[in-house]
Amino acid sequence: MNTFLTRIDARAKIILSSFGDVSEISLVDLLTKIVTAGGMGKRVLESRGFLQNLKQDKYIPLNQLVEEAFYTAIRMGHTYVGTEHLLLAGLTKAGFGGLEEISMEVERLNSLPLLLKNVSDSVKPNILNTYAIDLTKRYMFYPKDRFVEREEVHKMFKILLQRNNSNVLLTGPRGVGKKSLIEVMARRISLMDTPIFFAGTYMLDFNLQAFVTNLPANTETFDIAIRNLASEARMLGRSILVIKSMPSMFINLSATSSAGAVFKNLVESLNRVNCKLIICLDDESANGDFSLQEELFWGFTALDIKEPAQKITMEILHMEARKLAGYFLLKIPKEAVSYAYKKAKTEVKAEVFPQKAVELLDRACSLASYEDTKVPADLRALVAKHIKASLDVDQAFFDKNYDKATRLAKVLYKLEDKLNGVTLASGKDLHTLTAKDIDKVLNEYKEEEQKEYKIGTKTLADLDRHIKQKIVGQDRAVGVVTQALVRSQMGLRPKHKPVGNFLFLGPTGVGKTELAKVLAQEAFGDDALIRLDMSDFGEKHTVARLVGAPPGYLGYNDGGELTSKISRKPQSVVLFDEIEKAHPDILNILLQIMEEGELCDMRGDTFSFSHAVVILTSNLGTESIHKRDIGYGGSIKSQKEIEERVQQSAKAFLKPELLNRFDEVITFKQLEKKDSIRILDILVDEVKKSLADKDLTLELGRGVKEFLLEKGFSMEFGARSLRRTVEKELLDKIAGFLMRGSSTRKIIKVKLSPEGVLEVLQ
Template identity: 30%
Template sequence: MLCTRCHKRPAVVFISQSMNSSESQGLCLVCARELGIKPVNDLMDKMGITEEQMEQMEEELSGLMNPEEGEADGEDGAFTPGGAATFPFLQNIFPGFQQEGGAGGKEKETAAPAREKKTKNKSKRRHLDAYCTDLTARARRGEIDNIVGRDREIARVIQILSRRTKNNPCLIGEPGVGKTAVAEGLAQRIAAGEVPARLQKKEIHLLDLTALVAGTQFRGQFESRIKGLVDEVKTEGNIILFIDEVHNLVGTGDAEGSMNAANILKPALSRGEIQVIGATTFAEYRKYIEKDAALERRFQPVTIAEPSVQETIDVLNGIKSYYEQYHRVRVPEVMVKRAVVLSERYINDRFLPDKAIDLLDESCACAALRNVPMAEYDRANAELEKLRAQEEEMTGGEAEPDYEKLAELRMDIVKLEGKAKELAPSALGAEVEEQDIAKVIELWTGIPAARVQESELKKLADLESVLKSKVIGQDEAVEAVAAAVRRSRVQISPRRRPASFIFVGPTGVGKTELVKVLSQELFDSPETLIRLDMSEFMEKHSVSRIIGSPPGYVGYDEAGQVTEKVRRRPYSVLLFDEIEKAHPDVMNILLQILDEGHITDAHGQNVNFENTVIVMTSNAGSEKKEAALGFAKTEEDASKERAMKALADFLRPEFLSRVDEIVVFKPLSIDDYQKIAGLMLNEYIGSLKERSITLQYDAQATRWLAEYAHGGKSGARDLRNLIRREVEDRIASTIVESNGSALSGVFVTVDEKNQILVQTL
């Protein structure tokens, strides 16, 4: 019976009006709670059931008492609203059970029309409507943005869907490359009739796994929902389920003694009774689906690769109208190109076209927010609508209006219309500028907007002078590096390969420092430097650390250290330190990178090294200092000859021939040491400035430091250690001895005893 109070929900709580009365009142849980029936309230509080959970229980109970069409036929104890039965499903458990009023045929005859009417009115797509979104219907209504490109991938999906069995494509790609867009593009083509006849009447439904699991409190509820959904899809015959993050099927609904969603769907998938389009990432596919061979064979993988820069530009040109309309700004084509190029260069932890679209979206928002006339235009329009509503109210009434007030109101309306018309060109004509894009990148990455806006050609033009100002005493090395980098970055040659160098020379002369400065100047961030100590790659199996472990080995689920970093930061500097210590097989991998500009990792993904700069360092030949033989041969020529001979001992000729430049670093002079001492002292200025302390020094101090450090075995590293002992320690002692009193600055010089002296200012 229904609740006697609300007449909507089934009665589950029965109370008697008095001790002697035989009449009872049936209430649903909601009404019993509202009436404050103490046993019900106590039970709910004890079990910790919330109002929302109670409503879900009512819905489940209603579904149990009112089964779907097909389940209510015959004498199966289906519930009839308003009937005498309270738990009609008891006949399914106890076939001989007779409910009160249920023995006669008359009641059954009268109940049947009501039941038939009820089931006819109920939707045949209860599960589809509850847990799925019809993408085809959304495409027909124009609610899906236009999909540009991906024609080859969509054609491949159509071909797989046209198979007789195992017709379930699985879209595999990195986050943000457009997997969901492929499914939406297919829905648009079905809506437009641009698919083969076999797919003309198909509908693509996006399955919400979260909604499917939500509210399943009791054992069997989840399986019942999945089975009901599968049955509806089978009955309809034209439904294609699109499951985003399809790896969530594995484990969804897992509980002791129950089946997960993947195991429930496997039989229907293999027989072709239902069609599914899945979407997941490479990592999740390897982690969840590849391990379940029975599930993997039911899907046909379709790789969705990251689009190129030009393809992304075409995508953004195709969808920029949506963002122009939403933000009420204009996006020139040149800004679309800049957004794509800058996002690819500076946003390294995401993928195209997603990061370029997000950058364009936020740049449009930035342009709209700095457009002051737009805010004034919106305020004028809002006030105009308000005045027009007042005018309509004054003229629409039965009473005669106050013509004087009406005239004033209309004058105000005319003034506002003129103001809005005057503001419209400037309010609706704002353009996205490069400063907007640079500002957003600065907010995302911390790279200064001025560096982002600086063109790459300008950086390349100034590269040599900037490197010389920061790397002292190695002008020839800097010139060779700058020339090779310009040659690689301008890309005149049809062969795309990374710029590559071998830095040879004694320790402490600036090899690693040049690499650090090059990384900072080229790619604006020290994080773009990927440093690998080749002493860790001395074993044959070390190759797996570069490209990843092969299938069946420990660590296969993890990507290679080098390939993964380059894939995430395509604009980077790779430093292979002390290459003479690496295993020959590791050098063979480097040989392929230097020659082709790309490499395939253990998972079959192609990793592009074209935009990297590869630097290898070696101390080969620097230990031996033999006398220079031959006429007019300088020490510099002799050291270069020794270095080339030492490199040839452990590197094959084909490897050396693929390197752009072999740069020999020469030993540093005392004058070079003095300049380096000045640079090292300047590093303390920033940290002391935070304490409101200035740092000054004279030429005597830098000369003293240079003379004492020159000639050491560690090169400029000895100079840094000397500055730490003689200068940094003395400055620290001076700050401590000041005991909190005002200290405006310190001055570093040399005293009469030829020792470093730190004076307070």
């Protein structure tokens, strides 16, 4: 390692030579000379105000200062000793804390990465300077309790030591701690707590996304940039390039594609100059499928990161608690950390450990800090006085009343001294995080989960009434589906299964599809209905449209029609309309959805239906309902007979294992004339609302509704026949009247003529 340090900065030489042959030096003297000499050390001192706030001088052996400065430079990855290293060495030997913040200040103020200071201007790197951050330097001064060792770190070191396949591909769900493993590795390298192979290794966080974004999209430009990057990596010697986020252009593609060829060229070029790669790839980004990417990631060893064990998770939580306590000025006892872990495990559904427990603790601290660490009233009054005094001084100067300005300025300075002496929180005043604070956040989680529905808890009880106002004559069906929503929102259903699985049977025009539409709109909002007409999926080859094309077929990367829609709208009503027209293979897909509450597409992605209502509709067994029996007294079947017939037909058509998955098989009853009266009122109200948008008012004369009802009512075709009659007899005539421009008033009157025809009048 003696050849690693090549020079001492000129300013550092001046400072050291000025001490002469003394054995000990004063810390104040050292800091004063650093300020006099200038350079990075001076900039850090001035930005921190350290010299002015130094209360006590200390003496440091000169030889120990020099040794520590050299060691600091080595740990920071620098090939020189500068004034910043003397500063950090002096503070270290004097026993001062806060070195982590000062080292971060050095990084912030430095205009170029320190690891490149020894490179001449003619060959000064541009790519690494722009797109890379030195992680070994960043985490060097972080205290040990900021990191938690995990077994995966040792595995990563072993992979990097391999001769072949020595690049690391970290996979796993988002939130398991892949990036924290990289931080631990970077700190160990900076402290040389590694095999000798990694001594002097640079670990750089490389922003590949920004790198490729700022390049013209052609292969020649990429090749030139990759050669330049490899040349810069060669100058560093042994290095590790970390790519924490893979650009989308490199995800889910084969090595034979143009982007895949660029990526392979990048990996091979860097490996040739002794630069290894570590790539983080979330399961959500990679879609859990590497079958097409095996050649692309040739030279990588995949390391799947799982949720850590409980012991490791608790260590991570205690580490995060220490950070949060300092950030929020709170006390976080061990009991609160354990309670957060327990509740995150049992009540927080999303995400994985340790992320969901850390997030729960963070939100609890935020809530407690917001509620219980308010600025004291006396301090607020003092701030108000300071603001007023400052404005008064400015006004006095503006009025050229300098005597008054001087007098007010003295008052202002006294107020500033008081403000500077105020401590917002002392140890005895700090709020202690409790289980109650965590429970408040859990209640917020539940409220957020309830907001997945359009309606709130208060109006959920009225959902049944709201839907019955739009769906006529099917009170039992409405009650069943709304009760399923209530069960779900109150947390009284299996977490992984859909909100409800229902089979709607009955003749056409009785409201099966309409109930699904209204339920979606009332419970989940507009555009929350995923409707799949099963007549479009009657052939075997069309089944793949639901879950995507298989590998090797056109459209493989496009995803499935059903899976892509449920991923965009997980809170929805999924309607499989007229299931009897579907290919039998679709029934196997339905089994998976209704039993497991999830569906895998052809790419290996898993999509959850746990917040969806699954509805199947069918007209099975209704073909002969309206056929008259032979004889004088033949009539339409009774409701009980209709229900028995359609239930038997459903049992004959659907497999028992599918029927057994339904929460309820509901037979819709035929609409009677009294039901049609209410339906007509709903249809007329829709027409009135449409005209109201045009500032027009509709008035119906005597006998108009009776005319529409008499002409549109049909036991066989249900509400659809009535809707068609309203469109033909009422809407068409109003539209023609408006198109002719006949209306000069804001009121449109419709009356029934003596000939039995509807007329639109001015």
